[in-house]
Amino acid sequence: MTGYERIVVGESFDCGVHVFTAEEIKRFATTYDPQRFHTDEAAATETHFGALCASGWHTAAAMMRQFVGRLYAEIEAARARGEPAPNLGPSLGIDELKWLKPVYVGDEVSFSGRIVAKRESGSRPGWGIVSVESTGVNQSGETVFSCVGHILVAKTEDG
Amino acid sequence: MAKRYFEDFVVGERLPLGSRRVTRSEIIAFAAEFDPQPFHLDERAGEGAPVSGLMASGWHVGALFMSMLCGGFLLDSSSMGSPGIESLKWRKPVRPDDTLTASSTVVDTRASKSRPEMGIVRFRHEVVNQADELVMWLDNSIMFGRRGSGS
Numbered sequence: 399m400t401g402y403e404r405i406v407v408g409e410s411f412d413c414g415v416h417v418f419t420a421e422e423i424k425r426f427a428t429t430y431d432p433q434r435f436h437t438d439e440a441a442a443t444e445t446h447f448g449a450l451c452a453s454g455w456h457t458a459a460a461m462m463r464q465f466v467g468r469l470y471a472e473i474e475a476a477r478a479r480g481e482p483a484p485n486l487g488p489s490l491g492i493d494e495l496k497w498l499k500p501v502y503v504g505d506e507v508s509f510s511g512r513i514v515a516k517r518e519s520g521s522r523p524g525w526g527i528v529s530v531e532s533t534g535v536n537q538s539g540e541t542v543f544s545c546v547g548h549i550l551v552a553k554t555e556d557g
Numbered sequence: 558m559a560k561r562y563f564e565d566f567v568v569g570e571r572l573p574l575g576s577r578r579v580t581r582s583e584i585i586a587f588a589a590e591f592d593p594q595p596f597h598l599d600e601r602a603g604e605g606a607p608v609s610g611l612m613a614s615g616w617h618v619g620a621l622f623m624s625m626l627c628g629g630f631l632l633d634s635s636s637m638g639s640p641g642i643e644s645l646k647w648r649k650p651v652r653p654d655d656t657l658t659a660s661s662t663v664v665d666t667r668a669s670k671s672r673p674e675m676g677i678v679r680f681r682h683e684v685v686n687q688a689d690e691l692v693m694w695l696d697n698s699i700m701f702g703r704r705g706s707g708s
Contacts, residue, residue, distance in 0.1 A: 454641075
């Protein structure tokens, strides 16, 4: 993913793997989502989840971490080559966020992104809105997470 | 307060979730771990962008909303988790020392056809700041156990 003009709808990219540890699942959940199936291994076995699993917001945050890591690595690489680096703005929102399967302790989730749409911003001259579908797949090949995010990306060229 | 089951949610009911102040240090700590973009880490970032200055990660605002939802009623309910978020919009940046106030309005309730022990409640959740500006809203469904089903 580069500057707005060079972004190609349909392009996809890997964002790497995040491994969910029990410590991290419980630490996130204790602060933000202290439901018993996210904070307590023993209590979780008595719920329909059957075992400790990550807060859905934790899965989303881990996706963001991987996505940002990938994007900013590309930005740094573009700068190193002396090319114009894309300027990213904040996200406007998301659609169709799905927590499809629980994320359990030790799960290795591979995240990837795919550009699904782009359009120029009507209200923000010089900026475009890029829609990215993010997907997380666990070590068994099951899709556990997906969403479509809408991100502001600066236009780097005149026009 | 009595534990809430699926049957206790009434369409049109608005559930207050309380308020929470957001500190600069927690904005930066969350961003450093999950969303390390310059405008979530540094006051000087974002010059020339549509919105400049230090602002909380949208996912942090979502997580803060979740903590208010838990304290508001979810921990004392028969919650069985959520299939997802239909739509979410971040409307205004959240800045250090903002105080966020959240609410959940029941939009729809329906019994599960395939799982008689549970029902699904659809909400419109809203988060406003101390100036009563809407900073985030989301449409989301949560599954709840039915009364007498043992959940």
